[in-house]
Amino acid sequence: MKPISVGLLGIGTVGGGTFNVLKRNEEEITRRAGRPIRITAVADKNLELARQVTGGGVRITDDAFSVVSDPEIDIVIELIGGYGVARELVMKAIENGKHVVTANKALLAVHGNEIFAAAQARGVMVAFEAAVAGGIPIIKALREGLSANRIEWIAGIINGTTNFILSEMRDKGLPFAEVLKEAQALGYAEADPTFDIEGVDAAHKATIMSAIAFGIPMQFNAAHIEGITKLDSVDITYAEQLGYRIKLLGIAKMRDAGIELRVHPTLIPAKRLIANVEGAMNAVMVQCDAVGSTLYYGKGAGAEPTGSAVIADLVDVTRLHTADPEHRVPHLAFQPDQVRDLRVLPIDEVITSYYLRMRVDDKPGVLADITRILADSDISIEAMIQREAAAGEAQTDIIMLTHETVEKNANVAIAKIEALSVVNGPVVRLRMESLQ
Secondary structure (H helix, E strand, O other), rough: OOEEEEEEEEEHHHHHHHHHHHHOOOHHHHHOOOOOOOEEEEOOOOOOHHHHHOOOOEEEEEEHHHHHHHHOOOOOEEEEOOOOOHHHHHHHHOOOEEEEOOOOOHHHHHHHHHHHHHHHHOOOOOEOOOOOOOOHHHHHHHHHHOOOOOEEEEEEOOOHHHHHHHHHHHOOOOHHHHHHHHHHHOOOOOOOOOHHOOOHHHHHHHHHHHHHHOOOOOOOHHOOOOOOOHHHHHHHHHHHOEEEEEEEEEEEEEEOOEEEEEEEEEEEEEEOHHHHHOOOOEEEEEEOOEEEEEEEEEOOHHHHHHHHHHHHHHHHHOOOOOOOOOOOOOOOOOHHHHHHOOOOOOOHHEEEEEEEEEEEEOOOOOOHHHHHHHHOOOOEEEEEEEEEOOOOOOOOEEEEEEEOOOHHHHHHHHHHHHOOOOOOOOOOEEOOOOOO
């Protein structure tokens, strides 16, 4: 049978991994796909790198548009990244009737609605397993494996850079800035790590998962995003003493009023499996009505883990290449006319529990004042630590864990607590999730 012809745009880390795995496992992949899959054209600005990786056995060009316009190409793999030229190339490939495989989470989170609509109209597929959690097959699980279920929530450690930093801060008690430098030296963090440490990368991935889980459009602009740059190692220590670990979580929850879509540092009970995911690894926990909790764990980045996901998409597209477009798995799991434009809730309407740390004067009545303010806002306390003031010091820390409440109630209470003359500086507030 005639091989499927693939054009690869970008042969950097993931592109190189994809090319090498496809070549190394060619026989096994052909047995699964039903026909050979061959990369026949590679576009990259670095022509010398492309020749090195491919060994010169394919057409190499620095003009990516020539690849997406090549009538011999059946599938285009987009590994360029970003929102600009990548979007133009993907839209042109779709216009030319080519299927697309991409690892570009930013592109899909921001422009996915437009891209999927164009692909649906043209009768082609856009596959994106590699866009979320690298080699972990979470997209396929959400879109196909769990299709009998009503998905209730997703919570994921979906950025390896931040998970490595938080693991090191906990293990070594080091401040954020110092661990970031270590992460950059080891290659876990980019020279400009903003997208990772500010939570943007995780929010792109959470946006994609929420769309598939709940059958809603991509709504990245509605996501609440907080990174880890302001996290103090003392809070990691206090959390540990209370039986919790702090992780940067991407969270998507179905509520009666709408969808919660948020990324922020989160306290998780240390006994949960996901709380013990360390280093640069990823994990996604999915809660469903029928199957209960499932956990997906593995490498969230890297040349061959992500290349593995790209090739899995190539195999899927190859199997369905000639299938009736109406009988393929929909891009967002739900049939296009069944996608519902549900409201993403503002952070003020989120319901969760809280970790509060207050620096207070060490004098009688302080605790009573604070607990009264919390009670007035219908916030009950689950656990508390009151540190003994060190010798010669007039201030100490009070740490409280609350039961669930609406965020706007917490905001009111925190503002009143900060206004007390005995409270010194802002209250540190972190959200908590029991993940039960």
